[in-house]
């Protein structure tokens with residue numbers, strides 16, 4: 472029966488292993504955002520829920536971490552005890568399409584396990600080394616969000632340990648907000664009312680911008696995307712798809728940006744027809760985009776001779792094949808997917824061709840790596856305070872061309888080297904300026920705030936999938952999106968669930 476009351480269970484806590492050696496601490500001081508000044512006095516390694524509860528009950532501040540692939544600094548400790556969830560393991564099938572998975576299982580491990588059962592978990596981000604607990608905590612999304620949505624859509628249950636060590640077992644559909652906008656948390660020693668924020672989320676394919684809020688929302692959705700600030704996720708119940716589709720991956724180059732955008736638009740329409748049952752249309756689940764400067768970065772490295780000199784944009788197209796005819800379709804599917812004569816398939820991986828598929832995916836991964844390398848050099852040679860200038864923005868698909876032009880115009884106006892890439896089938900791109908000096912880095916951060924304002928006015932979100940974390944620009948974008956009132960509404964949620972700000976303090980918004 473659905474209720475707005477959630478009942479927390481008190482656990483018998485059990486001491487967890489605490490490590491304080493310099494080498495162990497050094498290994499958890501930074502996440503993939505290379506956020507500066509990480510520090511901690513201890514690393515806790517719980518192996519079960521009772522040990523998670525003990526860590527929380529015995530430390531003033533705690534930062535839960537997964538694989539630290541966060542691109543926001545959210546998994547960088549600022550004095551908190553670090554609680555690594557990697558030893559919370561276990562992958563158990565509970566029904567034909569539901570699996571209970573320990574938070575510490577990586578998405579790659581889960582996917583490999585499912586593959587042996589002819590199933591797969593669709594919303595995996597571009598880097599599968601992330602843990603499922605981390606992906607749930609950031610509501611991560613991936614290239615195939617276009618077809619499958621973000622992590623939220625695939626989580627049916629959560630086990631969460633709250634800041635005081637009490638545990639919630641949540642099943643989707645069981646606990647929904649009261650029509651007046653709150654949950655009731657019942658626990659021994661006194662209940663608590665948890666208000667839900669009144670702001671409206673942008674209506675786009677993915678949003679990882681503060682706490683989820685919607686009338687009569689499910690309590691599970693409050694924890695998904697809460698970036699470790701409301702509770703520690705110890706287990707998820709994930710819904711999966713079976714049978715797993717066979718995948719064709721193509722690298723397609725285009726002479727200009729307009730061709731890439733046109734092709735994306737028409738492939739999206741064809742895919743939507745395929746999902747409605749029109750078997751002659753290609754079932755495209757993901758389209759990734761690399762702009763001209765991104766291709767130039769790849770050409771600088773030894774990486775790819777495959778890119779034609781004239782190419783000024785590229786798409787990575789993922790097509791799914793299912794059913795008994797899949798292998799026969801595979802051979803004929805390439806030309807059918809691509810009728811635009813201006814575009815050229817330069818690499819194609821048919822199902823099972825892992826070598827070519829890896830080559831295509833490495834090329835995509837090579838762009839952010841090249842940007843990081845250039846910024847690392849500028850930090851070393853010019854000024855250690857030069858920061859990365861990157862964003863993760865999304866608009867309704869019909870405003871995509873406007874967003875692409877907006878990014879380019881703004882960076883060109885400021886004379887900033889830049890590159891733009893991302894999950895174009897969702898209307899989600901990552902604009903990156905590549906600063907050569909501290910002044911350029913500051914100008915780039917200011918530009919991101921301006922871009923965020925315009926993207927919001929287009930009906931989009933300046934924070935699409937990576938979350939907010941400790942990044943000051945992303946925290947400013949969050950404030951811009953919901954206003955001071957929205958931040959106060961989030962703070963009220965945090966205070967109701969974690970009154971002493973024990974969990975991930977300073978992540979998403981500052982502690983006052």
Ligand SMILES: Cc1cc2nc3c(=O)[nH]c(=O)nc-3n(C[C@H](O)[C@H](O)[C@H](O)COP(=O)(O)OP(=O)(O)OC[C@H]3O[C@@H](n4cnc5c(N)ncnc54)[C@H](O)[C@@H]3O)c2cc1C
Pocket residue numbers: 502503534535536537538539540541542545546556574595596597598600601602603604605606607608609610611612613614698699700702703704705836936937940975978
């Ligand atoms: C190369 C690369 C590609 C990426 N591609 C994508 C992409 O396509 N889409 C996308 O969405 N993201 C992407 N990311 C970002 C990152 O992978 C995701 O944010 C991921 O979900 C983080 O998982 P993690 O296990 O590494 O969590 P961490 O980075 O360790 O933590 C992230 C946040 O979640 C909290 N957290 C972690 N585990 C738990 C838990 N069990 N309980 C409570 N809180 C927890 C942490 O406190 C932190 O705030 C990419 C990152 C890299 C490096």
